[in-house]
Amino acid sequence: MLPRLILPIFSLAVAAAASVIPRADGACTNPAVRKEWRELTNAEKAEYLRAAVCLRGLPKAKYADVDAVTTRMDDLVYTHFSLNSEIHFVANFLPWHRWYVKLHEDLLRTECGFTGTQPYWDWSIDADNQDTPNSPVFDPITGFGGNGKRTGSNEPGFERCVVDGPFANTNLTLGMGWPNMNDPSNRLHCITRRFSGGEGNDEKGEAIIGNMQAGAYNSNVMKIIYGFDKYAEMHEMLEGLPHAQIHSVISGDMGPATSPNEPLFFLHHANVDRAWAKWQGRNATRLTDYTGFQDLNKVFPASITDTMPILELGETEPIVKDYMDIQAGPLCYTYSSM
Ligand SMILES: [Cu+2]
Incomplete structure (x- = not known):
């Protein structure tokens, strides 16, 4: 049995006053193409990293x-964190994160002048190579930097940090969350990762990295997921296995409900979104197949007309049915490999 990602569940103290900018339902004749990280030129990689910083x-x-929310990114992190139990292991997991990745991409464009398209990280390529720890996404020059390392500092939150790449900068100190999932709170800390293979620790107390549980997110697993006929089963395995294990084997800021602190979150979730879109195809039945439950206790059945909570991130709550098709309604994009 594989360990399941532990997302601490927090109750919602904040009333929802949701919204998105309403967009005209135009025809999507020229969808933006989201490419795999490896397909980008170095200039395109640099441009994405610049905008993300x-x-x-x-x-x-x-x-x-x-008070814990100080940066524009914190607006997004706080929303995801606060809604944790309403958007994970429930039916809206996929459309909610589809909306969220798109919002982040829009903000990169409107607030940071981003000129590219949201990239995705196809981790099944690294899993099939048995080489996730050396994935190009972790490159110190052209990627997001690598595993966290001990810094020599005794200051809580700064003992283990990502020390290379564009996010290894003390100017990017995070205010939301705390990478130790057993001690959830908001404390200043550096961005950190703690690669793990789920095989315990070595004699120095460092996690044994191994192949980072490649068997949980390789192309064989994806084949099984694509083979399901119904949304509920496809979603359950996609979220519970490859999605959860990527959070879990990177760990550090990628682990808890504040995981959008980790910039790779958006490439990871773009790939999860790609898997859903690939499963959907251009098949009319699958583009409207949305079942499961609205709540973790599986009491309230989900419906395609459900609205999705977004707290202060917009003025109108998005409706699931508008986020079923990546080439219709408010969305107009596709993936380089489908
Ligand atoms: Cu999430």
Whole structure:
């Protein structure tokens, strides 16, 4: 049995005052193409990284009364964290994160002048190579930097940090969350990762990395997922296995419900979104297949007309049915490999 990602569940204290900018339902004749990280030129990689760093440097625009929220990125992190139990292991997991990745991409564009398209990280390529720890996404020059390392500091939150790549900068100190999932709170900390193979620790107390549980997210697993006929089963395995294990084997800031702190979150979730879109195809039945439950206790059945909670991130709650098709309604994109 594989360990399941532990997302701490927090109760919602904040009333929802949701919204998105309403967009005209135009025809999607020229969809933007989201490419795999390896397909980008170095200039395209640099442009994405520049914009991702930029968004983390802007001041918050929402949550005036929440002190832990200070940056524009925190607006997004706080929303994901606060809604944790309403958007994970429930039916709206896929459409909610589809909406969320798109919002982040839009903000990169409108607030940081991003000129590219949201990339995705196809981790099944690395899993099939048995080489996830050396994936190009972790490159110190052209990627997001690598595993966290001991810094020599005794300051809590700064003992283990990502020390290379564009996010290894003390200017990017995170205010939301705390990478130790057993001690959830908001504390200043550096961005960190703790690669793990789920095989325990070595004699120095360092996690044994191994192949980072490649068997949980390789192309064989994806084949099984694509083979399901019904949304509920496809979604359950996609979220519970490859999605959860990528969070879990990277760990550090990628582990807890504040995981959008980890910039790779958006490439990871773009790939999860790609898997759903690939499963859907251009098949009319699958583009409207949406079943399961709205709640973790499986009491309230989900419906395609459900709205999705977004707290202060917009003024109108998005409706699931508008996020079923990546080439219709408010969305107009596709993936380089489907
Ligand atoms: Cu999430």
